[in-house]
Amino acid sequence: MKPADFVRAICSGIALQPLTAVVIESTANGVGNYFHKEWLRAKDGSSDKAAVFVGWHEIEENVADAGDVGQIVSQMDEYERNLWRRGLTLEQIRWYQLKRREAPDHSKVMAEYPTDDTEAFVNSGFGVFAPDLVERMRSTCHDPVAVGEVGGMALTGPDALRGVKFAADAKGCLKVWEWPARERHNSDRYVVTVDIGGRSAGADWSVIAVMDRGEADGSGPMRIAAQWRGHIDHDLLGWKAAAIAAYYNEALLVVESNTLETERAGSSTYILEQLSECYGHLYARTLRDTFNPQRERRLGFHTNRQTKGLVVESLIRAVREHEYLERDNMACDEMMTYTQLPGGGYAARDGCHDDVVMTRGMAVYVASTVRRSPEASCSYFRGR
Structure with a gap:
């Protein structure tokens, strides 16, 4: 039985009457689990319990x-x-x-x-992000202003990007913290990043993050405006992401292409090129090696040892310098369990996820490397 189910079964037998009490005690062990989530709810006052920590x-x-x-x-x-x-x-x-x-x-x-309680929940000496800085980020996390889905007139194809609108749905996968800015002509304000997961319920999550780069003059920090998280077929995910990007003022759409390129031959070309025929602001990278003297461009963001290092280092800096505002506690949870491997690489701790963290890292990296233009143009394709 899962901890949440066990506790719920016990508490259901406790009458809401004077001289009754429910006390949940545990030694903290990691973040993002049931006890940690209940602890955060108790701290922010949204739980029926009081938070008591003994240092x-x-x-x-x-x-x-x-x-x-x-x-x-x-x-x-x-x-x-x-x-x-x-x-x-x-x-x-x-x-x-x-x-x-x-x-x-x-x-x-x-x-x-x-x-303190922050130290209590962090139990790895190889953490990438400083716990105190991650906890500082939690101060800007809060419930979304709306939950639902964004879509067009169809699930796939050109009609998927026509008549795009938001539909409220309590069971939807899209959380909205900020609506698109009214100046829709300013299409380089938003960066939408996609980390592709699996289709089944037990697989990694697919995550679409919307990062607001702020005003054109660079004033103020970047901030998370919306996030979609769920399990879906990869072609549907691509069109879903394009619809969300279109909804957010024709944003730059950055799709992490590793899964598409390794899943089966041609899938990356098939899905991303279909998107590019209907959506113009799709990120592409330039292949720079001796086998591509023509400096061929390929759609999608490919994560390898070099680019992942750049992405993670960009996010470490952004967290340290408070360069962006987080909205979702789940991102903070993943940062707390994101570790550096003995060989120098990065990965989530066993049993944990890094899908949300990777969308933040890609967004921060791309936002800092792709120049902004006052008008929408093919400059969006100038990836590194």
Whole structure:
């Protein structure tokens, strides 16, 4: 039985009467799971429960003789100095210093003896994104203003891009945080990125993200305007993404093409070229190697070791510098479980996903490398 089902079965037998209570206690283990989601709901006040966190410093026995105060202070790093600023005593900090000596790296101590709830849920020493910066991003996350679907007069073909409109549907896969800007002629304001997943319910998710690049003068941070997430046939996903891009002022549509190019011979050419015949603002990259002296262009964004590194580094910078505003807590959850592999690559932790994170990374990277133009033109095809 899943945790949510188990808890619901237990709580259904508790009467809503005085002198009754439901207490859910757990040692935090990762983000994005049932307990973490319930914890976030309790923190923001949307749950019927109150959030109670007990840090290591709230346990009275977690102290050690301070001894030589000068030595303790001289051995403090920035993390421990921050503990002092938070009001912890030298005896507590000395105890923490001794505990740090027991573990090969600090992350193990933070997982076992968390100072706050953020540390409690992060249990990997190979995280790509700084937990405190990710938690800062959560401050701009909130429920969408609308949920539904965007579509045209048909599911595929030219009619899929005619009469495109939004239809509210509580079971829809599209979350809208901001509606398209009124100045529809400014078609380079939005970047729509697509990470292609599987068709079945147990497969990776397909995600379409809409990034608002803001005003043409570059003022203000970028921000997530909408997101579609679900399972769908790949050709339908392509037309769905094009419809969403069309709805958001004929946005630049960036489709991650790895799945299409490896799934079966010709599928990338078939799906993306069909889209390009009906939708003009489709991202393409230039092939730069000795086998392509003509500098051939190919539709779609191909993720390889080099381009993935560029995408991830762009997103790391954007998170650090607060260059874009996130709206979906799921993106923050995925960042917290996104790790760097021993060989230098990047991937989601086992059992976790990175579909949402990749759409953000592609959006930030493309937004910073594809120049903006006051008018819609073929400059959109100048991918790297």
